[in-house]
Amino acid sequence: MTTASSLTLACPAPFAVLDRVQLGHGSGGKMSAALVRERFLPHLENRALAQLGDGSVVNVGGVDVVVSTDTFVVSPLEFPGGDIGSLAVHGTLNDLAMMGARPVCLTAGFVLEEGLPLSLLDRIVQSMAEAAQRAQVPIVAGDTKVVERGKADGLYINTTGIGAADAQFRPQPHLAREGDAVIVSGAIGRHGMAIMAAREGLAFETTITSDSACLISLVDDLRNAEIEVHVLRDPTRGGVASALNEIAAASAVGIEIDESALLVPSDVRAACEVLGLDPLYVANEGVLLAFVAPAHIESALTTLRAHPLGRNAVQIGRVLADHPGAVALRTWLGGTRIVDLLPGDQLPRIC
Amino acid sequence: MKFLSEYRDAAIARPLIEHIKRTATRSWTMMEVCGGQTHTIVRQGLDELLEGVVEMIHGPGCPVCVTPLEQIDKALILAARPDVIFASFGDMLRVPGSSCDLQQIRAQGGTVRIVYSPLDALELARRHTDREVVFFAVGFETTAPANAMAVWRARQLGVRNFSVLVSHVTVPPAIAAIMAAPDNRVQAFLAAGHVCSVMGWTEYEPIAARYHVPIVVTGFEPIDILEGILMAVRQLETGRAEVENQYVRSVRREGTPAARLRVEDVFELVDRKWRGIGEIPMSGFRLRPEFAEYDAERKFGLDDIHVDEPADCHAGEVLTGRLKPPQCPAFGTRCTPDHPLGAPMISSEGACAAYYHLARYRGVQPTATAGLAS
Numbered sequence: 001m002t003t004a005s006s007l008t009l010a011c012p013a014p015f016a017v018l019d020r021v022q023l024g025h026g027s028g029g030k031m032s033a034a035l036v037r038e039r040f041l042p043h044l045e046n047r048a049l050a051q052l053g054d055g056s057v058v059n060v061g062g063v064d065v066v067v068s069t070d071t072f073v074v075s076p077l078e079f080p081g082g083d084i085g086s087l088a089v090h091g092t093l094n095d096l097a098m099m100g101a102r103p104v105c106l107t108a109g110f111v112l113e114e115g116l117p118l119s120l121l122d123r124i125v126q127s128m129a130e131a132a133q134r135a136q137v138p139i140v141a142g143d144t145k146v147v148e149r150g151k152a153d154g155l156y157i158n159t160t161g162i163g164a165a166d167a168q169f170r171p172q173p174h175l176a177r178e179g180d181a182v183i184v185s186g187a188i189g190r191h192g193m194a195i196m197a198a199r200e201g202l203a204f205e206t207t208i209t210s211d212s213a214c215l216i217s218l219v220d221d222l223r224n225a226e227i228e229v230h231v232l233r234d235p236t237r238g239g240v241a242s243a244l245n246e247i248a249a250a251s252a253v254g255i256e257i258d259e260s261a262l263l264v265p266s267d268v269r270a271a272c273e274v275l276g277l278d279p280l281y282v283a284n285e286g287v288l289l290a291f292v293a294p295a296h297i298e299s300a301l302t303t304l305r306a307h308p309l310g311r312n313a314v315q316i317g318r319v320l321a322d323h324p325g326a327v328a329l330r331t332w333l334g335g336t337r338i339v340d341l342l343p344g345d346q347l348p349r350i351c
Numbered sequence: 352m353k354f355l356s357e358y359r360d361a362a363i364a365r366p367l368i369e370h371i372k373r374t375a376t377r378s379w380t381m382m383e384v385c386g387g388q389t390h391t392i393v394r395q396g397l398d399e400l401l402e403g404v405v406e407m408i409h410g411p412g413c414p415v416c417v418t419p420l421e422q423i424d425k426a427l428i429l430a431a432r433p434d435v436i437f438a439s440f441g442d443m444l445r446v447p448g449s450s451c452d453l454q455q456i457r458a459q460g461g462t463v464r465i466v467y468s469p470l471d472a473l474e475l476a477r478r479h480t481d482r483e484v485v486f487f488a489v490g491f492e493t494t495a496p497a498n499a500m501a502v503w504r505a506r507q508l509g510v511r512n513f514s515v516l517v518s519h520v521t522v523p524p525a526i527a528a529i530m531a532a533p534d535n536r537v538q539a540f541l542a543a544g545h546v547c548s549v550m551g552w553t554e555y556e557p558i559a560a561r562y563h564v565p566i567v568v569t570g571f572e573p574i575d576i577l578e579g580i581l582m583a584v585r586q587l588e589t590g591r592a593e594v595e596n597q598y599v600r601s602v603r604r605e606g607t608p609a610a611r612l613r614v615e616d617v618f619e620l621v622d623r624k625w626r627g628i629g630e631i632p633m634s635g636f637r638l639r640p641e642f643a644e645y646d647a648e649r650k651f652g653l654d655d656i657h658v659d660e661p662a663d664c665h666a667g668e669v670l671t672g673r674l675k676p677p678q679c680p681a682f683g684t685r686c687t688p689d690h691p692l693g694a695p696m697i698s699s700e701g702a703c704a705a706y707y708h709l710a711r712y713r714g715v716q717p718t719a720t721a722g723l724a725s
Binding site for chain 1: 355359361364365393394395396397399400440441442444445454455457458459465467573688689708709
């Protein structure tokens with residue numbers, strides 16, 4: 001990292017060394033990656049963690065078990081299309097599903113803020129229970145802590161998922177190869193824009209609902225159809241752009257996507273235009289990216305489209321040997337631009 | 352989507368590109384003034400599609416790029432005060448000041464809020480009467496009416512805990528300064544459509560005549576920009592130097608008189624520093640004396656803070672088209688999108704960031720071109 005003192009002579013704007021956590025560290029972009037790489041891995045390094053996937057595979061008495069954990073801090077707690085409870089169940093189950101695991105159980109930890117209405121807590125826990133029931137995965141352990149008013153944003157939830165690994169079906173971020181089709185299971189940008197629109201301070205009304213959904217059965221359909229899937233990823237925070245960048249880096253391949261193939265609902269696009277945001281970087285909670293072997297493209301699309309969550313599945317791009325580590329987007333007009341990881345949060349543009 | 356999809360239609364855009372290529376008998380260099388236009392050009396790859404026919408120089412019309420270090424530093428001082436809620440448009444949060452940026456101030460405990468309208472900042476002041484709310488009034492003539500309106504409305508409502516840190520600049524003096532520079536390469540301008548929707552285009556007529564340079568008032572969608580380029584190429588090919596209006600659906604010659612009046616009510620012209628370029632006479636706005644109580648610099652005693660930009664800063668040469676980003680000695684080494692030194696590396700459509708990404712994509716290590724530093 002450059003130091004401020006070495007810059008004072010030559011640069012117009014010396015950039016100070018970061019010495020505190022910023023919101024951008026939670027964005028899913030470069031700052032998040034650097035935080036994990038520089039602050040966590042040096043202390044916690046081990047073989048399972050080094051996989052840096054959505055979860056880890058650990059061997060328990062000769063059986064491969066998949067473990068994944070996720071913490072949910074969404075505001076508002078209830079939003080069009082979901083709430084923090086169902087989101088906390090879907091999010092962790094989806095992480096297991098992206099590793100090809102069959103979920104076995106969940107745990108849930110709650111941080112509650114003094115003053116949280118119990119009626120709201122009831123609704124959220126009930127929503128969790130219903131989401132877990134629909135997925136047929138029990139919540140088998142839990143914990144609650146209460147903090148003083150002002151020390152938490154109503155309620156935080158951590159969920160951990162345990163699943164059984166599937167020896168035959170184990171997609172991983174580093175397995176993308178040249179020729180793979182990049183398929184997205186549905187329309188993008190809904191969750192992030194639903195949250196933004198619901199958040200206090202945005203004076204416009206929209207009809208956007210979150211896509212929050214459990215993707216286990218969609219992945220099961222791919223598994224049962226014996227589709228050769230190399231990588232599965234749910235493009236949550238940081239959106240499709242960040243997920244593709246991580247896969248391109250992990251697999252050391254180039255990825256090219258076709259802008260015209262991306263399905264962005266018109267209300268999401270309109271909200272993004274108004275706010276100066278790019279839907280490619282907006283979070284999804286019910287969409288998956290699948291990297292599929294060339295011979296299986298049609299069958300993968302047919303399989304996905306037969307499922308309610310995959311009705312709008314479409315191939316958006318392919319994996320290339322060129323420009324390893326970089327994601328290029330072919331614009332609707334035939335131009336090219338690079339879709340990079342954002343440094344931190346996506347900031348609304350002035351002009 | 353109405354009013355968008357029809358301006359992003361490949362069936363219209365492709366023939367326009369061909370038309371530009373057929374019309375140009377040589378390669379022309381033109382500048383799109385506004386950051387919003389740069390955004391479209393870079394995102395849609397229009398510069399790549401016109402390679403060898405038209406070279407687009409990304410102009411200084413981006414508030415993120417040209418707000419001077421001095422004003423950023425004042426923003427940082429204000430945002431760090433415990434009694435202040437500092438409200439800003441989103442992308443100003445990453446602009447580095449002398450020591451840090453607004454995001455870091457927020458991490459250190461400052462209250463920094465992203466707002467989409469200055470009137471939202473005024474609303475914050477009305478909700479938080481125990482705090483001082485300061486809005487960072489940056490931008491060109493486009494944001495000036497709304498910013499003026501917020502101040503005007505604050506006075507009308509008697510809101511005392513609201514003030515603005517003004518860093519307003521105007522387009523015509525910058526165009527004149529670029530044309531007057533001895534090593535200028537710009538042969539035509541795409542003027543900023545939204546600036547002209549407020550101000551009209553009469554101010555540009557003397558500039559076009561004096562410097563014999565075509566100026567086309569242009570919109571922001573891909574087809575707007577291609578049309579604007581075609582109109583400019585036609586002028587260049589026929590030796591004309593006029594102000595023309597491509598953006599007819601938004602811009603009239605006289606602009607929007609009501610908005611202009613509100614700007615004139617609240618602001619007066621003043622010399623302004625531009626980051627990387629320096630001071631341009633009568634190129635910006637400040638609050639008129641009768642609105643002085645809403646001037647954050649005066650309210651918080653920041654009038655005497657002056658920060659000089661280092662003389663060897665190259666951002667200005669990039670912003671005026673005299674230097675290509677890879678010709679800057681810091682490019683790709685000390686200055687990258689993760690650690691921007693200058694403003695054009697900050698936003699993804701900044702000229703330097705655009706070159707940086709393209710080099711990486713083409714498998715080249717993006718570094719400074721040896722020996723070209725001026």
